[in-house]
Amino acid sequence: MDLVASLSAHARATPAAVALAWNQANWRYADLDRAVSCVRDVLRARGVKSGERVALLLRNSPQYVAALYGTFAAGAAAVALNPLERAEVFARQIRHSGARVLVADPGHAEFERLRAMLHDVAVTLIAVPTPDVPDALEQFIAVLGAVPEASPVTRAGNSLALLIYTSGTTGRPKAVMLSHDNLVANARAIVSYLALTPADRGLCVLPFQFSYGNSVLTSHLVTGATLVIEDNLAYPLRSLQRMSDLAVTGFAGVPSTFTLLLTRCRLRDYDFKALRYVTQAGGAMTRTAIARLREELPHTQVYVMYGQTEATARIAYLPPEWLDAKAGSVGKPIELTQVEICDSAGQALPIGDTGEVRVRGPGIMLGYWEDPEATREAVRDGWLCTGDLGHLDTDGFLYIDGRAVEMIKVGAFRVSPYEVEEAIAQLDDVEEVAVAAMPDELLGQAVKAVVVLRAGAQLDALAVKSHCRQALATYKVPKVVEFAAQLPRTMTGKVQRLQLT
Amino acid sequence: MADALHDQIRAFILENYLFTADTSALKLDDSLLGRGIVDSTGMLEIIFFIEEQLGVKVKDEEMIPDNLDSVNRIAAFVESRRKAA
Numbered sequence: 055m056d057l058v059a060s061l062s063a064h065a066r067a068t069p070a071a072v073a074l075a076w077n078q079a080n081w082r083y084a085d086l087d088r089a090v091s092c093v094r095d096v097l098r099a100r101g102v103k104s105g106e107r108v109a110l111l112l113r114n115s116p117q118y119v120a121a122l123y124g125t126f127a128a129g130a131a132a133v134a135l136n137p138l139e140r141a142e143v144f145a146r147q148i149r150h151s152g153a154r155v156l157v158a159d160p161g162h163a164e165f166e167r168l169r170a171m172l173h174d175v176a177v178t179l180i181a182v183p184t185p186d187v188p189d190a191l192e193q194f195i196a197v198l199g200a201v202p203e204a205s206p207v208t209r210a211g212n213s214l215a216l217l218i219y220t221s222g223t224t225g226r227p228k229a230v231m232l233s234h235d236n237l238v239a240n241a242r243a244i245v246s247y248l249a250l251t252p253a254d255r256g257l258c259v260l261p262f263q264f265s266y267g268n269s270v271l272t273s274h275l276v277t278g279a280t281l282v283i284e285d286n287l288a289y290p291l292r293s294l295q296r297m298s299d300l301a302v303t304g305f306a307g308v309p310s311t312f313t314l315l316l317t318r319c320r321l322r323d324y325d326f327k328a329l330r331y332v333t334q335a336g337g338a339m340t341r342t343a344i345a346r347l348r349e350e351l352p353h354t355q356v357y358v359m360y361g362q363t364e365a366t367a368r369i370a371y372l373p374p375e376w377l378d379a380k381a382g383s384v385g386k387p388i389e390l391t392q393v394e395i396c397d398s399a400g401q402a403l404p405i406g407d408t409g410e411v412r413v414r415g416p417g418i419m420l421g422y423w424e425d426p427e428a429t430r431e432a433v434r435d436g437w438l439c440t441g442d443l444g445h446l447d448t449d450g451f452l453y454i455d456g457r458a459v460e461m462i463k464v465g466a467f468r469v470s471p472y473e474v475e476e477a478i479a480q481l482d483d484v485e486e487v488a489v490a491a492m493p494d495e496l497l498g499q500a501v502k503a504v505v506v507l508r509a510g511a512q513l514d515a516l517a518v519k520s521h522c523r524q525a526l527a528t529y530k531v532p533k534v535v536e537f538a539a540q541l542p543r544t545m546t547g548k549v550q551r552l553q554l555t
Numbered sequence: 556m557a558d559a560l561h562d563q564i565r566a567f568i569l570e571n572y573l574f575t576a577d578t579s580a581l582k583l584d585d586s587l588l589g590r591g592i593v594d595s596t597g598m599l600e601i602i603f604f605i606e607e608q609l610g611v612k613v614k615d616e617e618m619i620p621d622n623l624d625s626v627n628r629i630a631a632f633v634e635s636r637r638k639a640a
Contacts, residue, residue: 314595
C-alpha cells in the first residue's frame with residue numbers, strides 16, 4: 055500500500071481524526087482525502103499523464119500536503135520547489151524537470167517574477183493561495199474548480215513519485231528521484247522506531263520540500279496520526295506555546311533549531327508533559343547542546359539520527375537509551391537497511407577504520423533525474439555512496455567523521471561552494487572567486503567568499519552580497535566577503551578552499 | 556514618520572538582509588517575514604541588534620510579530636521600552 059492508498063484507508067477508517075492542524079483550521083482525514091482527490095482530478099483533467107512532473111511552489115501548509123498527495127494520486131511525480139529560493143532557480147528547475155504543471159502560491163514573494171520568466175516554458179500554471187483561515191479547505195476546492203472525477207490511476211511501486219533538488223558538487227541542477235516504494239518504506243521504518251501511533255501529534259516546522267520535513271509529514275500520515283504544521287520558527291515562543299496548548303507528542307529539529315530554542319527560550323517554563331520525543335538530524339549537534347536539551351526536557355526522549363535525501367531521508371538512528379553509552383554516534387541502520395564503511399576502491403574496511411559510508415536498503419533513490427553519470431557514481435551495485443566519512447564500532451554503531459566533498463552546511467542546508475562561486479563570477483568586476491565554509495556560532499557554518507577583482511575594478515562587499523541575494527536563497531548569501539590579490543592554490547593550480555578560512 | 560531611530564533600524568535591515576543602501580527597497584510597514592526578508596535566524600539577529608545596538612532588552616514574551624515584524628513595529632517597541640525604563 056503506497057502513501058495515497060494508506061491515506062484513503064485512514065480516511066475511511068477514521069474520517070474525523072485530524073490529519074493536519076494549522077493555526078486557523080484542522081483538516082480531518084476525510085477532508086484531506088477530499089482535497090487530494092480534487093487535485094488528482096484537476097491534474098488529470100488538464101491532461102497530466104502518469105510519470106509527468108508537477109512542480110509545487112507552496113509553503114508548509116495543508117494545501118501543500120494536498121497538492122503533493124494529489125500529484126501522487128494522479129500518477130504524476132511532484133517536484134518540490136524550495137520556497138526559500140529565487141525565481142531564477144525555480145525557472146531553471148521547472149525547465150530541467152520538464153514539469154507540465156506548476157502549482158504555485160500567488161502570495162509567494164517571487165511569484166510575479168517567476169511568472170514573467172515562464173513565457174517560453176510550456177508549463178500550465180495553477181495558482182493556489184495558502185491562506186491560514188477557518189474555511190481554507192472550501193477555498194482550496196473552489197480555487198481548483200469542479201471537474202469530472204478521474205478514472206482510477208494505477209501506480210507502480212517503483213515509479214517516480216518525487217523529485218527533490220539538492221546542492222550538487224557542480225553548478226548544474228541535481229534532482230534526487232524517489233519512488234512510491236522509497237517513500238513508504240522510509241516512512242514505515244520511522245514509524246517503527248519512533249513507535250508512532252494514531253494518537254501522536256507531531257509538530258513540523260521543517261520545510262516539507264526537503265527530505266527531513268517530508269519524512270515527518272509522510273510518517274505521520276501513514277500512521278493516521280496528526281501533523282501540526284508551522285511554516286517558520288521566526289517567533290519561537292509562539293511555536294512553543296502552540297506545542298504546549300496542543301499537547302504535541304513529537305518535535306523534529308536540526309541542530310540550529312535546538313540552538314535557537316536553547317538560546318532564546320526557557321523550555322522548562324512550558325508544560326511539555328505530552329512531549330514524548332524530539333528528533334534531531336541534519337548535521338552533528340554538540341554533546342553539550344544534547345545534554346542541555348535533555349536537562350531542559352527531562353521527560354522527553356532525544357533521538358539523534360542520520361540520513362540523506364538520496365536515501366529518501368533516514369539511514370540510521372540512535373535509540374535514546376544509548377545516548378550516554380554511545381555519545382557521538384548516529385546509531386544503527388533503520389529496518390531493512392545496511393551500512394558499510396568502504397575505502398575509495400569500494401572495499402569494506404575493518405571495524406573502527408574511517409572510510410566512506412555506504413548504504414543499501416529500500417530507501418535508496420532511483421537515481422538523479424536525467425543524469426545517468428552522476429547516478430552511476432552515487433549508486434554502485436545497489437549501494438549508495440553517501441560522500442560522508444564515518445566508522446563503525448564493535449557493536450555496529452555508526453559515527454560520522456566528516457564530509458568527503460567540500461559542501462558547506464548552513465544550519466541543515468547543504469550549500470555547494472560552486473553554486474555560490476558561479477553566482478559571484480557573473481559580476482563583470484570579478485576576476486576569480488573561491489567560496490568556503492566559515493564557523494558560525496548559531497548555524498554551525500556560514501558561507502565565506504574570497505574575491506579577486508579585475509585590475510581597476512571598484513566593487514565592495516555589499517554589492518557582492520546584493521548580487522548574491524538576487525540570484526540565491528538567502529542562506530546561500532556569503533556572510534563575509536573578503537578581497538584578495540590572489541587565491542591560495544596547490545602546486546597544480548587547484549584552489550585550496552580550506553586555506554580560505 | 557521616519558526619525559533617527561527608524562532610519563537606524565531600516566539601515567540595519569537594508570545592509571544585512573537586502574544588501575543595499577537604497578531606502579526605497581524597504582517600506583517602514585513592510586512585513587519582514589511576509590516579504591521573505593528575514594528567516595528564523597535573521598529574526599534572532601534582529602533581536603541581538605535591538606539589544607546590543609539599541610540598548611533594549613527583548614524579553615522572551617516580547618518576541619512576537621506585533622513587536623518585530625516591520626521597521627515601524629520595531630521602532631514603536633523600542634520607544635515604548637525606552638520610555639518605560
